[in-house]
Amino acid sequence: MLTNYKSILSWGAAALFLFAACEKDEPYNEETDSKDNALVFAAKSNKGLQNLTIFPFADTARTFTFGASIGMLGKPASPIPVTFAEDARAFDSLNRQRLSSGQVPYERFPADAYSIDKLNVTIPQGGQTSDLITVKYFSKKFDSQKDYLLPLSITSASGYVINPSVKTVMIVAPRLSERLASKTGWTATASSEELAGEGLVNGRASAVIDGDVNTFWHSRYLGAEPTYPHWINIDMKNEIYVTRVDLAPRQNNGNGSVRFNVEGSKDGTTWTTLGSNLTFNPANTSFQAYPVTPGFQRYIRVTLLEPRNAGTRNTHLGEVNIYRY
Template identity: 30%
Template sequence: MLHKKLLLAMLSGLLFLHLVSCSKKEDAGAPPPALSNVKGTPGYGEAIFTWDAIGRSPKDSALYLYTSISYTDTAGKVMEQKFSRYTDTAVIGSLTDKPYTFTIKTVGPQGAVSAMTTMSLTPKPPVYIAIAGTIKITASIGGARVAWENNSGKTVIVNAAYTDPATNKVVSKAFTSATQQGVGYLSGMPGGSPVTVVVTVTDISRRQSNPVSATITPQTEVKLSRTGWSIAGFSDQEAGGEGPVSGYATAAIDGNISTFWHTTWSTAETPYPHWIAVNMGQVATISRFGLVNRQNNHGGQTEIQLMASTDGQTWTDLGTYPFVQKNDEQFFSVPPQSWKYVKVVLTKGPNFFGFLAEINLYGAL
């Protein structure tokens, strides 16, 4: 009798386990619809996937919760990323240029999964590594020219640095760029002496390349003489309201930081932009602009545009730069090139007016 009871108890237990197991399987729900036309494309340190959108009918929504893409990373850890059911594109980033196998599936609200798609891809090198491999460092006037290629369309930071032999301090400059052919200039180097320039590339995730270095001997940069300079034109000037010298455009090239060109304020509130152009009287190679603000006045322009010309008619844009309202001379490196005319455009500021105490140019004759 005892054996019979034990047997019945065991049969009951097995039946219970079977029912629980069936219940768990039923809890997962019906399989969600599988993705179709799944395609994978290698990117720079990433894999890009697309697929045909799944319908958004109530039935589809009830079965399909998200898309899952899993792979094994370089450390051997299985990684999974989940994407909304409303998207038909996914990007898996932070990858290296090695083969990866990706498993792609859809997952239902209760955990059921669709038929899986398996795909192998080898991403291109991460963008910061790819760009670092194109870095070229060459000597320039009073500095270094750093050039690179960026075929990814992604934004990176190219940081160039050198140790100033006079102060033994590291001088650096960062160039943020997404352009295909990037160029940056590192200025302020002594001419005629070897200098080692070190360049690194950083992506938006702050991953940094190994340094690329080169030893160069910059050409000597000089401050160009103002002999023969004249004002070639201006948008407006304050005639008389600032005294017999200040206010007029000529005050920006008189060599005196106590005088200044000021845009009109006494007779009209002329809005931005304002501009002033200089005729150097001869062709010279310009590598830097040096601009001095009106002293002890901080209400002027906060952004400038630099331009240059060989004939005073056709102007080349040399770049737009932030301008700080401070007394010290501010330097703006430009691609060394021969010009006869330069123009400084004040593009915006907190008030309607702007001003400059001095326009200095650096380069070589």
């Protein structure tokens, strides 16, 4: 009986030991003040240049936020104050790289274009990320033809090692640059289409927005043959800030149109002239670029006014590209 009692006590002690072991935090959950192998870094600094949203310009302020983080085995047992500052050395270093590659150097943020609510943050006890710094900026204060840089680096972290490769957040106010608008989801209609004589793809209005310069829209010529003017109407589904319209002719036939207008609309009913009496060379198979009166538009209409060969009633067009900010 005594033996059984001792056995029960032994099993009980073992169970208590196992329970205590299970209750103890895993190393990655334990709080510690050890700085061994701990690195403080700037969140978002590992994601490259942080481009601010400058366009469309607005009178009201926009904001950009970031903070500090720590990588360590476990969690900090005490709060970790972290200090940031504007980094002139990082600014100069990046500009040297730009100059050596033939780029125009960055400008500093204009003093009246931004404000920073604080430069001191704290990673809390048991936490891994700090509270956030907020950069408030006014897009209208930046010159749209210049690039601006604001580098903010960690300068101290309460004795913790600062990771040198990810200590700086590079905040950029980029210059406005045209880019090709995505045609995903767009639709096109026309004054007429040749649905029978040009195969399954060619002849249709959709061919001018399919991204393939070798397909083409053709006005109708079988059964009936409408005469000039002919038009293509592109619905971009959302308003974008249009800056340029490029046209490419049909690639295997240079007898297209030589003059056209470009119009824009926000509702498909009221149209505004963006370019008038523009000249086009249908024998030049490259895209031909036409800067237009810039502005927000949902619809773009290209109206072809005159054939290359007098007396020709029909027309065709290869592709329409639209550029935007």
